[in-house]
Amino acid sequence: MAADDRIQLRHPDPTKTNASIARDAYAVARRTVLAIVPAAEPGIALDAYLAEMRSRLPKAKGWDPSLSAGWYAMAMKLDLEARGELRRVNTKPPQRLVRTRPEQELRMTAPENVYQVEIATTPERLWKALTDPQETRKYWHGALSICDWQVGSRWVSQSEEGEVYLEGEILEIDPPRRLVHSFHILHQPDAAAEAPSRVEFDITPIGDRCRLTVTHTGRGPATKAYTSGGWESIGRGLKELLEKGNVAAAAM
Numbered sequence: 001m002a003a004d005d006r007i008q009l010r011h012p013d014p015t016k017t018n019a020s021i022a023r024d025a026y027a028v029a030r031r032t033v034l035a036i037v038p039a040a041e042p043g044i045a046l047d048a049y050l051a052e053m054r055s056r057l058p059k060a061k062g063w064d065p066s067l068s069a070g071w072y073a074m075a076m077k078l079d080l081e082a083r084g085e086l087r088r089v090n091t092k093p094p095q096r097l098v099r100t101r102p103e104q105e106l107r108m109t110a111p112e113n114v115y116q117v118e119i120a121t122t123p124e125r126l127w128k129a130l131t132d133p134q135e136t137r138k139y140w141h142g143a144l145s146i147c148d149w150q151v152g153s154r155w156v157s158q159s160e161e162g163e164v165y166l167e168g169e170i171l172e173i174d175p176p177r178r179l180v181h182s183f184h185i186l187h188q189p190d191a192a193a194e195a196p197s198r199v200e201f202d203i204t205p206i207g208d209r210c211r212l213t214v215t216h217t218g219r220g221p222a223t224k225a226y227t228s229g230g231w232e233s234i235g236r237g238l239k240e241l242l243e244k245g246n247v248a249a250a251a252m
Contacts, residue, residue, distance in 0.1 A: 009075055010082035018075065028062045029076045034085070034099060035213050038118070038206040043089045043098035050074070052204065059178065061200075061215075115214045117235035121242040123203050126210050127176030129238055130201060138246075139237030149173055155181050163187070168196060178202050183216070185226055194220035212238065 007026045009018035036052045037044055044052075053073030057063055077097065080086040089096040119126060129135045133144035140157065143165060147155040151173060157166040165187050172180035179201040185191035197218040204211040214231050240246065 009079045011078050012081045018078065021072075021075075022064075024062060025064060025067060025072070026076075028060050029057060029072045030080065032057050032060050033073075033076050033080060035116075035202065035211065036204055036206075037086060037097050037099050038209070038211065039099045040118075041089055041096075041098055042207060043096040044206055046077075046095040046097065049077070049097055056202075056204075113216045113219070115216075115231040115235055116211060117239055118206070118209050118211050119239045119242050120209050123176040123205050123210055125242060126203055126212060126238070127179075129242060130179065135241070139241050140234060149175075168199070171198070172200075176203060183223075185223060188222065188226060190222035191220070191226050194223055197223055 005023050006020045007023050008020045009026075011018045032053065036049060036056065050070070050073050053076075054069045057069040057072060058065060077086065081088070084100055086097050087100050089098055129139075131145065131147070131149055133146055136143060136145040136157075137160070142159065143157045144160065145155065145157055147153055147170065149170065151170050153170045155168045155170055156164045158164045165185070167184050167186055168182040170179075170181050172178060181199055182196040183199045184196040185194075195218070197216060197220070200213075200215040200217075202213040202215070204213070212235065214235070216227060216231065219227065
């Protein structure tokens, strides 16, 4: 492997050296770390962070399953501390971690197909809001998400009268943590002519809050135009619903 394909890991103690790892593995691991560690204090406890990394990293898109998630969890913690992207809230046990960048900056610098929102709720309540049609109608412009929530099942977003706007197939489901389905627009001809895209919902508990990360990949030009601003609006609607109990309708 060429030198350009590897990254030298850093250590908070400059007298210590660390391994070099594949650039692709570094990118996946860094993205996973930043999705887990909150920006606000009190942060996440070290043991909770390590448990989340061991659980989520093997499932992350592009991850090599032969790599040790536990080793990367600790190595990336040290590297991102050294790079100033993470900091320790307290140095004595129990150690806690926070990101050094605020949540808004994380959203702004994330790839255009990744959307994040932090909500004061539980994973179970957030999952219900994503999968219960009587909940989705409150923040998704009246649309009902209809599905039996099994891998291989059809998912639709439709009006109360039965007009189907969107459809997809459930590809992965792990309540109340992760949901993946294809995404195909039916009611706009240009978008309907494109191949289905892919939407991933990841729920990360962070203390008394949850971070919802929505990753939408494989969008054609018409699908991209259709969804422009939509996930941000839906995220705001979810946050208002779960934190305040009511919300103005949010449209895709």
